[in-house]
Amino acid sequence: MPYNPALDGVRALSILAVVLFHCEVPGARGGFIGLDVFFVLSGYLITSLLTAEYRHGGIEIGRFYARRALRLYPTLLLMVAVYVGLAPILWPADDRWLSAVLAALYVYDYALAFRELAYTIGHTWSLGVEExxxxxxxLVLPLFLRTRRPVGWLVSAFLAVTAWRYFVAMNWTWQQAYFRFDTRMSGILLGAIAALAHFKVSKHALAMACMALLVLIALPSLPTSDQVQAVTLRITSAELSAFVLICFAAEHGRAAFLASRPMAYIGRLSYGIYLWHFPLALLLRSTQPLWITLSATLAFSFTMAAICLHLVDTPLKRWRQKAWPFRPAPCHRRPSG
Structure with a gap:
């Protein structure tokens, strides 16, 4: 896939909203919806990548898994190792080994949905959803691509998962509706729809989507607001708005603001920022003034993310590209569906 800096700009906006939310900045108390933008973006990017492979010889599943593991696991394991080492000093009440295992196995999403657990690295629940x-x-995408109307089937799946989340929220707890993969994959499916449908977005629709996201970010956060409304209508509104924004960014890869060098670079750092910012923000926000919490969290997470990007991710990416170069096989081209 050709590099699209505007999509990194969308990542930057999302991670900044999440960091401001976790630092409890006034005016960003709904910044958790930045994760909904991430989910839609992940669905778009991975579906675009896998669809291209499917149409040029088929999806090499083992190779895809290996690439994902090399991209995501090293930084996660480094963060978990640092947490395990510092937990006896900074978070002595945590069951650090349980938290480390849940994070490393990508099952914090279901763990938080059904149990009261230490939340110091509980933010890895969203990684569990994506993993x-x-x-x-x-395994599933080729089944959609072989149908006559893959987008129609994906829309049906999105509606079904959204209805399921609403049912869970109204009958059980907001935690079960908010954290679980089966209730949160609606945004990912919406991103897959964007990848296959290639919608063109008008400036009017883009303005409405951006305004909706700003309003959602400013609204009070979970769990202090209406819990059912927060995990139903607000998540759906965020997903649909993110869908419009990502469709625009996909079409306008050089959009002035989103594709600017600072925004694109923050987007490239976003995974590391997400992993490193939360434990420190959680530690500081209950005892320190806002300006200390925010400045320290930003400085620490940006620094650690840059170190991980340039000293871990980039060398591994170069090695991966040499070890597994993409070789399309047009003679085995499959129908586009």
Whole structure:
């Protein structure tokens, strides 16, 4: 796939909203919806990648899994190792080994949905949602692509998952509706729809989507607001708005603001920022003034993310590209569906 800096700009906006939310900045108390943008973006990117492979010889599932593991696991394991080492000093009440295992196995999403657990590295629940998508989607996507109307089937799946989340929220707890893969994959499916449908977005629709996201970010956060409304209508509104924004960014890869060098670079750092910012923000926000919490969290997470990007991710990416170069096989081209 050709590099699209505007999509990294979308990542930057999302991670900044999440960091401001976790630092409890006034005016960003709904910034958790930045994760909904991430989910839609992941669905778009991975579906675009896998669809291209499918149409040029088929999806090499083992190779896809290996690429994902090399891209995501090293930084995660480094963060978990640092947490295990510092937990006896900074978070002595945590069951650090249980938390480390849940994070490393990508099952914090279901753990938080059904149990009261230490939340110091509980933010890895969202990685659990995405990892399950990475495991299942190479197996499931070809089934959609072989149908006559793959987008129609994906829309039906999106509506079914959304209805399921609403049912869970109204009958059980907001945690079960908010954290679980089976209730949160609606945004990922919406991203897959964007990848296959290639919608063109008008400036009017883009303005409405951006305004909706700004309003959602400013609204009070979980769990202090209406819990059912927060995990139903607000998540759906965020997903649909993110869908419009990502369709625009996909079409306008050089959009002035989103594709600017600072925004694109922050987007490239976003995975590392997400992993490193939360434990420190959680530690500081209950005892320190806002300006200390925010400045320290930003400085620490940006620094650690840059170190991981340039000293871990980039060398591994170069090695991966040499070890597994993409070789399309047009003679085995499959129908586009």
């Amino acid at each position: 399950k998508f990475y495991l299942l989607w190479p």
